Amino acid sequence: MELKDYYTILGVKPSDDLKAIKTAYRRLARKYHPDVSSEANAEAQFREVAEAYEVLKDTERRAEYDQLWQHRNDPPAGRQARTGNAHSAEDFSDIFSSIFAERARHSAQRHAVRGQDIELDVAVFLEETLAEQTRTIQYRQPVYNAFGQLEREITKTLNVKIPAGVGDGERIRLKGQGTAGSGGGASGDLWLVVHIAPHPLFDIVGHDLEVVVPVAPWEAALGAKVPVPTLKDRILLTIPAGSQAGQRMRIKGKGLVSKSKHGDLYAVLKVVMPPAPDKHTAELWQQLADAHTAFDARQDWGKA
Known part of the structure; x- marks a missing residue:
């Protein structure tokens, strides 16, 4: 069994650095990979190139190989005086094969690479956050070869x-549902990134919700009961007499769910004026204005 010249196999010189060795290996691996090569002896060539690279990429193993190669023609200790014969190629090859096999086992453990994680966006409606949901998802999982190519x-x-x-x-982490690892490494994880879909009525403030509730001027002035939507149902909200535009009214426990409690829903009042008044309606507004001549809506407006 011949002690192989790994430098010649890779087409590099013993003085070349690791970068040159990697470059040569990648070029030859692409050339002889059985999946893509049209060479007649591609598989055997590929194994030989991979074997050479496994040795020369590792500083310690490369040094041992260099020493064996340098003394491949030296006479054997204890045998030279008796026979004058040099070491046979089989002697060195057997020694190196033993070293290579042992280190290859350790190398496989040292070079176990964990698979890559995958992220997937998941849209969730506000209403769906109130209770646990089961969702069927589909995603594309990449499969890479030993050289990291898709x-x-x-x-x-x-x-x-x-x-x-x-x-x-x-x-949300789904363990082991990412890409497969290599060299015995664990698979990566799948991460679901939740995006809450915008709601046409509710705004999110922490674990609380806000909803704008339109009220007529007389409802704000005289008080009223108005229907207000929540994430689950509709309730009747009591509007106190004399309520103001922008006033926030707390509806306890009707907000978002957290691990420890429910948030609240805040109804924000918005006074909505009726359309332009006719003659009769204008007279009524005028009567209201005459009854409140001392009221100045801008009394505190613009003051620091």
Whole structure:
């Protein structure tokens, strides 16, 4: 069994650095990879190139190889005086093969690489955050070869649980559902990145919600009961007499769910004027104005 010249196999010189060795290896690996090569002996050449690279990329193993190669023609200790014969190629090859096999086992452990994580955006409606949801998702999982090149993508389907109280931007980890590892490494994870879909009525403030409630001027002035939507149902909200535009009214426990409590819903009053008045309505507004001549709506306006 011949002691192979790994430098010649890779087409590099013993003085070349690791960068040159890596470059040569990648070029030859692409040339002889069985999946893409048209060479007749591609598989055997590929194995030989990979074997040479495994030795020369490692500083310690390369030094041992260099020493063996340098003394490959030296006479054997204890045998020279008796026979005058030099070491046979088999002697060195057997020694090196033993070293290589042992180190290859350790190398496989040292070079176990964890697979890559995958991120997937998931849109969630506000109403869906009130309770745990089961969602069926599909995503594309990349498959890489031993050289880190993308070979293909496979479609995966999972049934996942979206916990109650999930927030915008929250990340949910699904362990081991990312890309596969190499060299015995663990698979990466799948991360679901939650995005709360904008709601036409509710604004999110922490774990509380705000909803703008339009009221007529006389409802604000005289008081009224008006229907107000929540995430689950509709309630009747009591508007006190003399309420002001922009006033916030707390509706306890009707906000978002958290791990420890429910948030609140705040109704923000918005006084909405009726259309331009006819003659009769204008007279009524005038009577109202005459009854409140001492009232100045801008009394405190503009003051520091």
